[in-house]
Amino acid sequence: MADHYEVLGVSRDATPDEIKKAYRRLARELHPDVNPGEDASERFKLVTHAYDVLSDPEQRARYDMGGGENPFAGAGGFGGFNDIFETFFGAAGGGSRGARPRSRRERGQDALVRVSLELGDVVFGVHRDIEVDTAVLCETCQGSCCQPGTSPVTCDICHGTGHVQRQVRSLLGNVLTNQPCNVCQGYGTTIPYPCATCQGQGRVRARRTVSLDIPAGVETGLRLQLPGSGEVGPAGGPNGDLYIEVTVAPHEVFSRDGDDLLATLEVSMPDAILGTTTTIESLDGPVDLELRPGVQGGDVLTIKGRGITPLRGSQRGDLRVGVHVVTPTRLDHKERSLIEEFAKRTKAPSPRLAEFHQGLFAKLRDRFRNG
Incomplete structure (x- = not known):
């Protein structure tokens, strides 16, 4: 068997690009459509086979070490069998039915x-x-x-079809396969x-x-x-x-519950007892808020239409403000005396067990869902 490097006219340390250029030069010279001579046809087969082996890194390494060649190399594995069957049962001339050149234009990635x-x-x-x-x-x-x-020019090897026929040794003997042209990479043009x-x-x-x-x-x-x-x-x-x-990003004051916004309002004990009017800053401007006398910690005050506009719709959600009554932790003597006097006058009941406290916002969300 002829040495593949000698067939292509390159040295054993030739680069893949040098091998490709040598093949293209010889293929243009020996292709049956260009040179119909019998010797040229045989040389063309040798050149093509040599290129198939040396252009594949694994086959070339195996060849350089003196190993055997894969009889299906260049046939695309199982794809080679598809080409074989198309050769037997396809259109006259052994061409692949419906084979067309690849388009260079492809859809871009997302x-x-x-x-x-x-x-x-x-x-x-x-x-x-x-x-x-x-x-x-x-x-x-x-x-x-x-x-x-x-502009692109028609490939002079495959004549614009993007495919060439090659003879491959198989278990069925020598058969012709229809494969993408190595010169134009299947585009039909260079x-x-x-x-x-x-x-x-x-x-x-x-x-x-x-x-x-x-x-x-x-x-x-x-x-x-x-x-x-x-x-x-x-x-x-x-x-x-x-x-x-x-x-x-999380907000330091407001949180979201569906299309509603949630916030906590800290209220002093005197304001909770006596009631008051205050102004709070919503995400789209100031809002006046009235606290009734005797408001309780955990009560929810609803401000209509100051929540989030839904993704599919126009009716904004609400701003719901949970009341948190702040108990003073430091009292001077006079303040303590006043509180003690207040406690005697109101005769407040002693502390007792009540409904389990789930945390302010957990409790608020339960009320939102139930109310």
């Missing part, structure tokens, strides 16, 4: 960007300009992959002058700005989809989608 929001942004929604680092269309070649003024800006990819990496209107009512973990705003595909293929994953 992209994911995480956005952090404040709770106030969730109440009404917010506009954001988001910086995205992704693949965009090459402005130099506009996705053609070629230098301006040039690019002799690739675009220098994108290296023949039709796209480049760049940072671009995406304007986004984030609706009200979003919550942590929600993903918003922007169709066609992801990466542009190879050779100017259609864009993938852009997904925005939302994270809502």
Whole structure:
């Protein structure tokens, strides 16, 4: 058997690129459609087989060590059997039925960007300009992959089909298989002058700005989809989608319960006893709040329409304020005397067991659900 390196005319330490260039040069010279001579046909088979072995790192290593060759190498494993059966039962000439050249244009990948929001942004929604680092269309070649003024040319090995027939040794004997052309990689065309800006990819990496209107009512973990705003595909293929994953930062005063907002109002004992009017700051401005005389710790005061606008709807939730009566811990002599006098006059009952206390907000949430 002829030495594969000698067949291709390269040294044993030739690089994969040198092997590929040697094969392409010989294939153009010896292809049956170019050189119909019988000797050329035989040499073409030897050249193709040598390239199949030396272009595969595992086969080349095994060949260099003197090992045998895989008779199905280059046939794509089980895919080779599919080609064999198509050779026997397919269209005349042994071609694969429906085989077409690959398209360089492919859909781009989807992209994911995480956005952090404040709770106030969730109440009404917010506009954001988001910086995205992704693949965009090459402005130099506009996705053609070629230098301006040039274009792809039909592959002179497969004549634009993207496939070539090869003879493969198998258990069934020598059979013809239909495989992607090694010269054009199955595209049917080659690019002799690739675009220098994108290296023949039709796209480049760049940072671009995406304007986004984030609706009200979003919550942590929600993903918003922007169709066609992801990466542009190879050779100017259609864009993938852009997904925005939302994270809502905790607020130091307000928490969320569905479309309602929860807050705690600390009230002094005198104000709880006598009642008062106060102004609190909601997420969208000041709100007047009236405390009735005798308000109890754990009571819930509801302010209608000051919660969150739902994701799908227009009726805002409520702001619910839980009362927390603050008991003084430091009293001077006069204050203590007044409290003792007050206790004697009111004849307050002694402490006694009552309903289990679950914590202020747990209790509030139970009341919200039941009320």
